[in-house]
Amino acid sequence: MPNLPNSPNEPLLDREFLERLERLAIHWQRSFAGLVGGHNRSRFAGGGQEFLDHRHFHQGDDLRAVNWRAYMRLDKMFLKMFQIEPRVPVRMLLDTSASMAAGTGEKFLFARQLAAALCYVGLVRLDTIQVLPFASQLREGQVSGGGRHRYRLVAEFLEALKPGGATGFLSVVRQYLNEYPQRGLVIVISDFLDESGCEKALQYLADYGNELMLIQLWTDDDRAPSWSGELDLTDAESGGHLRIQVDDEARRRYTEAFDAFSAGIKEVALRNEGKYTGLPTSMPLEEAIFGSMVRARSIA
Amino acid sequence: MEFLNLSFGQFVTLFGAVAAFSVALYLLDRTRRKQVVSTLRFWVQPGTAAPVTRRTRIQQPVSLLLQLIGMALLLLALAEFQFGGRQNARRDHVLVLDTSAWMGAALPRSPNRADATLMDLARANAIGWLRAVPASDRVLVVRADALATPVTAWEVDRRNVARAILESHPGATALNLSQSLQFASQLQRRSGSLPGEIVYVGPGRISAHEANNMSLPDIPAFRVLAIDDNVENSGLRSVNARRSADDTGTWDVVVRARNYGRRAKDVNVTLNFANVPQGARELNLPPGEERETTFTVHTRAAGILEARLYPKDAFGADNYAALELPELRSLHVTVYSNQPDILRPALTSDPRVVAEFRPNAPYMPRPGEENPGLIILHNFRPPAMPPGDVLWINPPVDNPPVPIRMRVNHPEGLKWMPDQPLTLGLRARDVQIETTSIFEPGPNDIRLAEVDKGPIMLARVSADGKNKTVIMGFDPFEGAMRYELATPLLLANVLRSAAPDVFRDLDVGTQSAGAVSMPLTSKLPVQVVTDSGANLPFNVRDKAVEFFVGESSRVSVIAGNSERVFSLTLPEMWDVKWTPPASARRGIPAWNDALRRNRDWWPFLATLGALVLIAEWIAYGRYSPLRLRVVKPRLERAA
Numbered sequence: 001m002p003n004l005p006n007s008p009n010e011p012l013l014d015r016e017f018l019e020r021l022e023r024l025a026i027h028w029q030r031s032f033a034g035l036v037g038g039h040n041r042s043r044f045a046g047g048g049q050e051f052l053d054h055r056h057f058h059q060g061d062d063l064r065a066v067n068w069r070a071y072m073r074l075d076k077m078f079l080k081m082f083q084i085e086p087r088v089p090v091r092m093l094l095d096t097s098a099s100m101a102a103g104t105g106e107k108f109l110f111a112r113q114l115a116a117a118l119c120y121v122g123l124v125r126l127d128t129i130q131v132l133p134f135a136s137q138l139r140e141g142q143v144s145g146g147g148r149h150r151y152r153l154v155a156e157f158l159e160a161l162k163p164g165g166a167t168g169f170l171s172v173v174r175q176y177l178n179e180y181p182q183r184g185l186v187i188v189i190s191d192f193l194d195e196s197g198c199e200k201a202l203q204y205l206a207d208y209g210n211e212l213m214l215i216q217l218w219t220d221d222d223r224a225p226s227w228s229g230e231l232d233l234t235d236a237e238s239g240g241h242l243r244i245q246v247d248d249e250a251r252r253r254y255t256e257a258f259d260a261f262s263a264g265i266k267e268v269a270l271r272n273e274g275k276y277t278g279l280p281t282s283m284p285l286e287e288a289i290f291g292s293m294v295r296a297r298s299i300a
Numbered sequence: 301m302e303f304l305n306l307s308f309g310q311f312v313t314l315f316g317a318v319a320a321f322s323v324a325l326y327l328l329d330r331t332r333r334k335q336v337v338s339t340l341r342f343w344v345q346p347g348t349a350a351p352v353t354r355r356t357r358i359q360q361p362v363s364l365l366l367q368l369i370g371m372a373l374l375l376l377a378l379a380e381f382q383f384g385g386r387q388n389a390r391r392d393h394v395l396v397l398d399t400s401a402w403m404g405a406a407l408p409r410s411p412n413r414a415d416a417t418l419m420d421l422a423r424a425n426a427i428g429w430l431r432a433v434p435a436s437d438r439v440l441v442v443r444a445d446a447l448a449t450p451v452t453a454w455e456v457d458r459r460n461v462a463r464a465i466l467e468s469h470p471g472a473t474a475l476n477l478s479q480s481l482q483f484a485s486q487l488q489r490r491s492g493s494l495p496g497e498i499v500y501v502g503p504g505r506i507s508a509h510e511a512n513n514m515s516l517p518d519i520p521a522f523r524v525l526a527i528d529d530n531v532e533n534s535g536l537r538s539v540n541a542r543r544s545a546d547d548t549g550t551w552d553v554v555v556r557a558r559n560y561g562r563r564a565k566d567v568n569v570t571l572n573f574a575n576v577p578q579g580a581r582e583l584n585l586p587p588g589e590e591r592e593t594t595f596t597v598h599t600r601a602a603g604i605l606e607a608r609l610y611p612k613d614a615f616g617a618d619n620y621a622a623l624e625l626p627e628l629r630s631l632h633v634t635v636y637s638n639q640p641d642i643l644r645p646a647l648t649s650d651p652r653v654v655a656e657f658r659p660n661a662p663y664m665p666r667p668g669e670e671n672p673g674l675i676i677l678h679n680f681r682p683p684a685m686p687p688g689d690v691l692w693i694n695p696p697v698d699n700p701p702v703p704i705r706m707r708v709n710h711p712e713g714l715k716w717m718p719d720q721p722l723t724l725g726l727r728a729r730d731v732q733i734e735t736t737s738i739f740e741p742g743p744n745d746i747r748l749a750e751v752d753k754g755p756i757m758l759a760r761v762s763a764d765g766k767n768k769t770v771i772m773g774f775d776p777f778e779g780a781m782r783y784e785l786a787t788p789l790l791l792a793n794v795l796r797s798a799a800p801d802v803f804r805d806l807d808v809g810t811q812s813a814g815a816v817s818m819p820l821t822s823k824l825p826v827q828v829v830t831d832s833g834a835n836l837p838f839n840v841r842d843k844a845v846e847f848f849v850g851e852s853s854r855v856s857v858i859a860g861n862s863e864r865v866f867s868l869t870l871p872e873m874w875d876v877k878w879t880p881p882a883s884a885r886r887g888i889p890a891w892n893d894a895l896r897r898n899r900d901w902w903p904f905l906a907t908l909g910a911l912v913l914i915a916e917w918i919a920y921g922r923y924s925p926l927r928l929r930v931v932k933p934r935l936e937r938a939a
Contacts (some may be wrong), residue, residue: 099339
């Protein structure tokens with residue numbers, strides 16, 4: 001079980017847990033162009049201090065970067081390139097659809113706790129993370145940046161979020177690509193339960209040069225229902241009904257289907273050099289971050 | 301066909317309630333449950349789950365039917381369903397085994413049974429009856445003597461019953477048959493099963509008191525296994541010793557013997573005290589009669605008095621009796637008086653008082669005596685107070701032991717304090733006192749007598765409570781009062797107060813244990829104590845003290861000034877032989893009778909019920925491997 005607050009007024013994460021997060025950093029594999037000030041090296045040259053490579057001088061290049069020693073020996077003009085550590089845009093898509101609150105709502109709480117933890121990790125490393133809630137459309141987001149003392153803003157934003165609406169990954173991704181064309185790391189925290197499918201939308205994100213960090217959440221009943229007998233099931237998002245009789249065999253097939261679905265999401269992430277982490281909400285948040293996500297090299 | 305544990309109505313009611321509860325649980329368990337889920341996409345894949353196309357309240361009637369059948373079988377087992385009528389049902393029998401003292405009587409010798417007793421015969425009969433009892437019937441054993449004592453529970457295991465029978469031995473008391481049979485009947489009524497037989501095993505020897513007050517309960521199946529006790533016996537009934545009224549060192553001993561046989565007997569009774577023969581008497585005992593003889597034993601010392609009856613017979617327990625005679629003590633009285641002749645008649649009349657008269661001058665107290673007895677100071681004041689109990693008659697006005705307010709001649713308004721033991725029996729108001737002193741009593745002085753002017757007789761108890769001083773302001777041996785009845789009565793009270801043990805009427809006797817009754821001559825408080833000092837419960841009814849002692853022991857009954865010591869060492873014997881009613885069955889039942897038996901069906905019914913329920917669970921249980929499989933699903937969309 002996640003670290004559930006005892007009352008709605010309690011913070012999502014306590015102080016002791018936040019202190020433990022300070023040694024972590026969000027990692028990504030790709031190199032992105034960006035402003036100086038990040039902590040991940042980039043293959044893009046820029047105004048850094050560390051030598052990267054030489055290239056031929058072209059007209060218009062900065063004469064201060066010409067390697068004059070090489071020109072004296074070889075009579076050719078080479079330009080010295082320096083490596084930079086850019087501040088890469090990190091954006092977090094947080095699923096707030098009704099399916100996240102199905103049952104006891106523990107999935108939505110877990111998602112917000114996880115988002116808060118990642119935001120704090122980014123704040124400590126001076127990364128700027130933009131939290132973008134979504135259901136069928138992108139909702140108004142919150143920029144988290146400027147150091148750990150700005151954590152309170154994003155925490156209050158996450159605490160105030162309410163679940164609702166159906167999931168529409170495709171429309172959300174289209175809207176995202178229009179509004180945020182700059183490539184970067186995209187963290188998606190969701191159950192990925194979209195009636196029309198989410199693989200295509202995720203592929204769009206990757207195709208546009210974003211690195212994907214997919215975090216799939218599920219409750220125990222989402223993956224292995226405990227019910228049996230005659231059931232009247234209601235879809236939390238669509239309101240659809242299904243009268244069904246469930247037995248052990250049906251539950252086993254259900255779990256197989258769910259695992260196949262999760263494997264499809266993971267395949268999308270890995271195929272595009274992204275990262276995938278599947279987290280049951282019964283797992284403690286501490287184990288999810290320091291165990292599963294560290295093993296997936298999403299953070300380190 | 302019947303139920304042993306339940307009536308048919310109870311069974312139907314119970315089964316109806318259980319069936320209704322089961323049906324309700326069944327319907328509740330199969331009620332469709334509503335569940336909100338994150339998605340339906342994984343349920344609607346082909347082969348995932350079976351959709352519900354038609355809703356019925358009872359979808360698996362066979363399952364419900366099997367459950368009801370299983371529970372009905374279990375209830376039938378609980379109700380102990382049996383085929384056949386009540387004649388074949390299990391019954392509860394009570395075996396009343398006579399363990400009275402008479403059961404220790406020896407049987408005539410024969411080659412087959414050497415040294416056998418009536419008890420051995422009774423045990424053999426009881427075991428024989430036990431073998432004839434059907435195996436499913438329960439038996440409870442009651443040992444019957446003066447008390448009815450159950451020694452087993454309701455037992456089906458014959459080994460436990462046989463062990464209880466074989467461990468039964470003769471007691472010390474006589475048989476109380478009516479109480480035992482009533483107790484057995486009560487046990488049988490409360491057993492919960494069908495009543496079987498109540499079987500009495502014994503010779504049926506009861507006391508005359510019980511024979512006169514016999515009230516047998518209504519027993520539908522009463523069986524008597526009579527024991528032939530045609531043996532000749534004569535025995536001691538009681539040995540009583542009483543202190544002689546004439547001589548303090550003499551005991552009058554009365555020995556009573558009875559002939560229980562059918563022929564007249566000449567017996568010899570011998571008496572020993574401290575192993576010294578005291579005499580022998582010959583008694584002619586007609587059949588069924590009782591005779592007594594007396595002995596005189598001269599002794600003041602304590603010792604064992606033994607009475608023996610010769611010749612020995614089949615029942616030896618009542619041929620010997622012993623009782624413990626206590627030491628006979630006397631009270632030593634020292635009288636300091638210049639007029640001993642007027643005191644002498646009152647003090648020498650009781651042999652338990654040893655009086656010594658001394659003159660007032662010179663006063664010579666007896667030195668170094670811790671308990672000098674009673675000291676009487678007559679018209680005289682010694683230089684120092686003597687130790688022990690003191691009766692001070694008419695102390696001089698000069699330096700009296702209690703301040704004297706005045707001297708009065710011919711006082712009027714004499715009144716004795718009625719609640720004091722020293723004035724016990726004194727009521728006379730017209731006693732002629734010539735002259736008396738009026739005392740000024742202290743706060744701890746007890747007033748015994750007073751006149752109009754004030755108290756004239758006081759009592760004072762020492763600080764440790766051991767010594768008493770009685771002060772009379774008058775001389776009862778002077779003038780006309782000397783001839784009053786109050787004078788010796790007053791002196792007797794003072795003497796008894798000084799040594800209550802000496803003046804207690806002592807009566808020592810040996811008789812049988814069991815219910816003991818002793819006549820009461822006074823309404824004084826009664827105390828019944830054992831040798832160890834423990835108080836025995838007793839009842840006072842019809843001017844008699846009644847108590848019960850189940851075993852041989854020594855018991856004292858103290859009532860006021862009298863003490864009766866019972867050495868309850870003789871066995872309690874019978875007086876008459878009881879005749880069983882004509883309706884009672886006799887002898888051990890026939891083996892054919894024992895073979896009419898049914899068998900218990902409840903284990904089979906319980907097993908079958910459990911099997912049916914297990915089969916239902918395997919076929920229809922929620923976690924059963926045989927549950928219905930999946931067919932084509934159907935998704936119903938909300939409008």
